[in-house]
Amino acid sequence: MNVKVLIVGNGPGGVELAKQLSEDHEVTIVEKETVPYYTKPMLSHYVAGDVKEENLFPYSLDWYRKKGIELLLGTTAKKIDTKKKTLETDRGTLEYDILVLATGAGPRKLQIPGSEKMLTLRTIDDAKKLKEAIEKERELVIIGGGFIGLELAGNLSKKGFKVRVVEKTTSLMGLDGDLTERIKKELEKYGVEFYLGRDVERIENDVLVTDKEEIPSKVILCSIGIVPETTLAEESGLAVNRGVLVDRTFKTSESNVYAIGDCAEHNGIICGTAKAAMAHAKVLANNLRGIPDEYDFQFRSSYFKFGDFPIAVLGTLTKDGNWLDSETKAFYRDGKIVGVVVFEDMKKARDWEERLRSSR
Template sequence: MSDHGLLVIGSGPAGLSAAEAYRSERPDAPVRIVSADVSHPYDRPPLSKDFLRGETEDVTLHPAEWFTERNIDLTLGTAVEHIDTAARTVTVDGTSYSYDALVLATGASPVPLSVPGGERVLQLRSLDDGRRLRDAASSARSAVVIGAGFIGCEAAASLASRGLSVTLVAPDEVPQQKRLGDEAGRRLTALVEATGVTYLGGVKVTAVDDGAVHLDNGTTLDADLVLAATGVTPNSSLAESLGISLEQSRVPVQADMSTSVDGVYAAGDVAFAVNTAAGRALAVEHWFDAESQGKIAGTSAAGKDAGWSDVPGFWTTIGDADVKYASWGDGYDEATFVEHDDGFTVWYTSDGATVGVLTYNADDDYESGEELITERKPPPAAT
């Protein structure tokens, strides 16, 4: 193996865990992370929660000393101009860097709100986005959050905790209706509304004016602040420039995170990765899975065996409520709701086998659910 080491494009959890895993296997090889983000690597989940609520300023993933101690070069605010996979070089702001292995951990970007006035709305993906949103909330009395995914629900609850009058609007009658089902959506609605948020479902935004959001049912909502939490799209253009054919707008990779191009790996939101336990490729957008895939990519890039087999999953915090979800994420046949004294569990099955679990105050079900999903066994509610 030559001495050009690893080059990682992207400074999120996938990129950092790839660099760390590679460094642990190859302590003397060069490791460099390059990123278009100008901010020191940070944790995104707090941006819609305690950071937005003003309860913390520290969202760094690792302090500067962490990179120095591991001899990992960190180059921020840079634009990748060209990748030559034959020569194994990456040109960044006019400087060419050689590599033995390249990891694409380029993440995803928010989907713009494509309505008149959509350029007025705020988004929440980067630390700079988080600062803009928090600053706007300081002088706002009312807010409209567009999109009832988990980020939208979290952000709406956090804004309400700051004393704003918040309306959460979405085309689904209840949050996450298509993904999680009607009853789960109703319970999420209750958790969101318990924070003081008003949920308005079954509507679409048609336009945004200064201080107003117009809906397709003729309603106009007053809003000093408007946040669009309308999903993300993978940053896959670099992969396309290498001749990689995308699937579901993502980079197809094997379970070891290798792409069709020799020496190039991909991990995180940009990857469409084979999961050995699922027996198929999956698209995920969760922090834990990005970190896990990054570790696998870095280990594989160092010449060691590694493969992705974890059940994708994450936690979300809506106000004071922690909701946990694990699932293959590509559909189910039936959802079975189980009521508990102070919470609930939803078991998702396909052909009788557990393919997902959603819990609120039911940690035992969440933990056993991951095993049932992996082992393709039916849930307790079905036995």
């Protein structure tokens, strides 16, 4: 049976799903950007000069053709008609049997005077602007202590750029005090300066003004999280909160419509990583093939590298934690280890991930 699968979004989730289904189904991807898939987790490495632009693009247009995937670039999805099973775009109307929203997310922006001077890092165009500005000024102020900001801070400072990180809370990546301190110390070895517990008030005359001091800042990156792209879902009558609401099989509130990746929300959780989006795609592909599968939204599996310092955050982090050794902090619920953070030794991290998953 020839099933028409229409995917909105050509990011990690959308492309992985297309790869999984293209042998058995008629797959079309609708993408508003004008370039084929690029590896978003590598953008910070490109900005730091560690990766060439051409190496961001693993798949040529010819690859899509050979896979039997129709790729409609520069095409904006406008509205879903769930009764007629059609998607209206700015270049015509498309029919579907299965529609998958993989629309991703945009950058969360800080609403302060002078905010127009801030740059963001979500797309290749963002990365090009940021790279050009940093190479000219040789410095960067990053607002936000999440993984994208810290990855960039590590990569740039290692290369001799002056990097300052400004964070509203006293935590990095939402981790506890001693994990934050450990990451901070590692990045300070490269020369990164941290301003934690600061409220950013405004930007004026190449200066970032916080509630505690003024920080010189010719180039500013705002990296304070994501806003799931839900406009299409909302305007088409799907149930939406911060993201498009889904169950553990990625069904939305409308039949034959699914959502995966950064735009999907389950029980208040938005996964927010390329790795998670690809895992979503594999679970959904199984379900569409008739193999029952569910995604465990509660289980975190994130691997990062800040400069030369790797870290893995695995499972569920609770308030009850203690160090097992100098590299591993375990977190407990009812006396049982339910999460770990591992520094340096990623083989140990993968072993822990296996143990944690099998004990759930």
